[in-house]
Amino acid sequence: MAVRPSPNQSTHYLPFWSQLHQGVITVEVCSSCNRSLPYGTFICQDHGIDKVESHTTATRGQLLTHTTIEKHHHPLLDLEAPYSIGVVKEDRFGALIYCRIEGEITDDGCSIALSTRDFGDGVTLVVATPLPESQTDTTT
Amino acid sequence: MALAAITSWELSKFERGASLPFFDMVVTSALQTIKKSKLTPRAIDGLITIQSNFAGPAFNVTLAEILGIHPSYSLDITNYGASPAVALWHAKMAIEAKLAKRILIVGGDLTYQEMRRQSQRRPPAIAILDEFELAYGSHMANSDYAMIAQLHKKLYGTTDEMRAKVVVDQRKSALQNERALFREPTGIDDVLNSRIVSSPLHLLECVATASGASSLLVTEISEAKEIATYGLVTIEGFGYYQGGFTLANTELIQNGLVSGVAQAARGALEMARVDISEVDIFGVYDCYPIAVMIALEDLGLVPKGEIGPWVLENDLTLAGQVPVNTSGGQLSNGQIGDAGGMVNLIEVVERLAKAQNFDEGRDFEVGVATSNGGPAMSCESVTVLKAMN
Numbered sequence: 291m292a293v294r295p296s297p298n299q300s301t302h303y304l305p306f307w308s309q310l311h312q313g314v315i316t317v318e319v320c321s322s323c324n325r326s327l328p329y330g331t332f333i334c335q336d337h338g339i340d341k342v343e344s345h346t347t348a349t350r351g352q353l354l355t356h357t358t359i360e361k362h363h364h365p366l367l368d369l370e371a372p373y374s375i376g377v378v379k380e381d382r383f384g385a386l387i388y389c390r391i392e393g394e395i396t397d398d399g400c401s402i403a404l405s406t407r408d409f410g411d412g413v414t415l416v417v418a419t420p421l422p423e424s425q426t427d428t429t430t
Numbered sequence: 431m432a433l434a435a436i437t438s439w440e441l442s443k444f445e446r447g448a449s450l451p452f453f454d455m456v457v458t459s460a461l462q463t464i465k466k467s468k469l470t471p472r473a474i475d476g477l478i479t480i481q482s483n484f485a486g487p488a489f490n491v492t493l494a495e496i497l498g499i500h501p502s503y504s505l506d507i508t509n510y511g512a513s514p515a516v517a518l519w520h521a522k523m524a525i526e527a528k529l530a531k532r533i534l535i536v537g538g539d540l541t542y543q544e545m546r547r548q549s550q551r552r553p554p555a556i557a558i559l560d561e562f563e564l565a566y567g568s569h570m571a572n573s574d575y576a577m578i579a580q581l582h583k584k585l586y587g588t589t590d591e592m593r594a595k596v597v598v599d600q601r602k603s604a605l606q607n608e609r610a611l612f613r614e615p616t617g618i619d620d621v622l623n624s625r626i627v628s629s630p631l632h633l634l635e636c637v638a639t640a641s642g643a644s645s646l647l648v649t650e651i652s653e654a655k656e657i658a659t660y661g662l663v664t665i666e667g668f669g670y671y672q673g674g675f676t677l678a679n680t681e682l683i684q685n686g687l688v689s690g691v692a693q694a695a696r697g698a699l700e701m702a703r704v705d706i707s708e709v710d711i712f713g714v715y716d717c718y719p720i721a722v723m724i725a726l727e728d729l730g731l732v733p734k735g736e737i738g739p740w741v742l743e744n745d746l747t748l749a750g751q752v753p754v755n756t757s758g759g760q761l762s763n764g765q766i767g768d769a770g771g772m773v774n775l776i777e778v779v780e781r782l783a784k785a786q787n788f789d790e791g792r793d794f795e796v797g798v799a800t801s802n803g804g805p806a807m808s809c810e811s812v813t814v815l816k817a818m819n
C-alpha cells in the first residue's frame with residue numbers, strides 16, 4: 291500500500307510521510323542554528339541545505355488555533371463533516387504542525403498530545419488530542 | 431509627475447452561473463474598456479492578464495490571439511488574489527520604461543460548477559497545499575480564515591458580532607450598486623443566523639464565488655488626458671509582501687496576526703509620500719470580514735487588536751469618516767477567482783475619477799486598495815491611487 295498523502299511538493303518529504311506511517315512525527319531542523327524549518331521546505335534561509343536533518347518532534351504541544359468544518363467531504367478519507375483541524379506548536383523545536391483534532395477543545399491555547407493515526411487505506415495523519423488540565427504540566 | 435494613468439475600466443455583472451462562455455465574457459469586457467477610451471484593439475500594445483483557473487497557463491497569449499493583437503509587452507500575473515494590483519503596478523512601470531503605451535489588464539473566471547459544466551476542467555492543484563493542508567480535510571481559504579478569525583477572537587476578544595458589522599456596512603453600500611450580486615438589506619442577526627461554514631465563520635462572512643470578467647486600461651498620461659471619459663487616476667505607490675503560503679507557515683499565526691499588509695503599506699505610503707490619515711477612500715480585499723479588519727489594522731488606521739470595537743463604532747459606508755468598500759466589495763459583488771480584487775481596485779478608481787453614478791459630490795483625492803492572495807493572507811499588496819487635478 292502506497293503511503294498517503296503521497297509527497298508531491300518534493301521527494302525530500304518522502305521520509306517524513308514514511309516515518310509518519312510508522313507513528314513518528316519528524317521535522318526538518320538546521321543543525322547550524324537549531325531552528326525547525328516550515329513543512330514544505332528543506333532549506334535553512336541562513337545556512338542552506340547541508341546541515342538540515344530530520345528530528346523527532348515532541349509528543350506535546352500547544353494549540354494555536356482551530357476550526358470545526360461543518361460541511362465538506364474530506365478528500366482523502368471517506369469522512370463527512372463535522373470534523374476539526376488546527377495548528378499546533380510542538381514543544382521541542384517550536385515547529386508549527388497542521389493537524390487533525392480529536393477530542394473536545396475547552397480553550398484555544400490548551401495543551402495537546404501529538405500522535406499519528408492510521409486511517410486505513412494507506413492514510414496516516416498527525417492527530418492532536420487536547421489534554422485535561424491535570425496533565426498539562428509536562429516535560430517533553 | 432505621473433507618466434501613466436488609468437483611463438477606462440469595466441466590471442461585468444457577476445453571476446452565480448454564467449450566461450456566456452468564458453472567453454466571450456472576457457473579450458466583451460476587454461472590448462468595452464477599449465471602446466470607453468475611444469480606441470480600437472489595434473491600438474493596444476500591452477496586455478496583462480490575471481491568472482485564471484479556467485483559462486489556464488499563458489492566458490495572455492491566448493487572449494492576445496483572440497483579440498487579434500500583437501503586443502510589445504505581455505504578461506500573465508500569478509500572485510493569486512494580489513494579481514490585479516500587481517498587474518496595475520506592472521502596467522505603470524512598463525509605460526514609464528517605454529515598453530508600451532496602452533496596456534490592457536484583463537481578468538475573469540468561472541465558478542467551479544461552471545468550469546466543470548463548460549469544460550469538464552477542474553481547478554489546478556497546488557502541491558504544497560495538497561500535501562500539508564488538504565490531506566487534513568482543509569476547506570482551503572474558508573478554514574484558514576476561520577482559524578485566523580478564531581485566533582483574533584482569542585488574542586483580542588474580537589466577537590462574531592464585530593465581524594458581522596463589516597458585512598452589514600458593505601451590504602448597505604451595495605444597495606446603491608446596480609452591479610451587486612447581493613442587494614438585500616442585511617442586519618447583524620442575518621449574518622449571525624446564517625449557518626456556520628467553518629467555525630467561527632458564518633456563511634454570510636464567506637465571499638461567494640462568481641463568474642465574471644473585468645478589465646482596465648492604463649495609458650501614457652498625454653494620451654490619457656484626451657481619451658478618458660472621467661477624471662484621471664494615477665498610480666502613486668505600491669508595496670508587496672509575500673509571506674508563508676500555508677497557514678502553519680504564515681508569520682501572522684505567530685506574530686499576533688500582523689499580516690503582510692503592514693510591510694506593503696509602509697512601502698506604498700512612503701513611495702506615494704502619503705500619510706494614512708490623508709487617505710479618503712479604501713478598497714480593502716474582502717474575501718472575509720476578518721481579512722478586512724486585519725488589513726485596516728495593518729494599514730495603520732487602528733492599533734492592532736482594536737479593530738473590533740472600532741468597527742462597531744464606525745460607519746464603513748460613504749456616510750462615515752473612513753469609507754471602505756463603498757460599492758459593497760466582493761462580499762456583495764462576488765469573487766471572480768484571482769481577479770476578485772478588481773472589485774476593490776475599481777471601487778476606489780470610480781470614486782477618485784468621479785465616474786458616472788459614483789460622483790458623491792465629495793472630493794476624494796487619495797485612495798488605497800489592498801489585496802490578499804493565497805488561502806491565508808500570503809500574497810499581500812497595497813496600492814496608493816490619486817485623482818489627477
Ligand SMILES: [Zn+2]
Pocket residue numbers: 320321322323324325334335336337338
Ligand atoms: Zn540554519
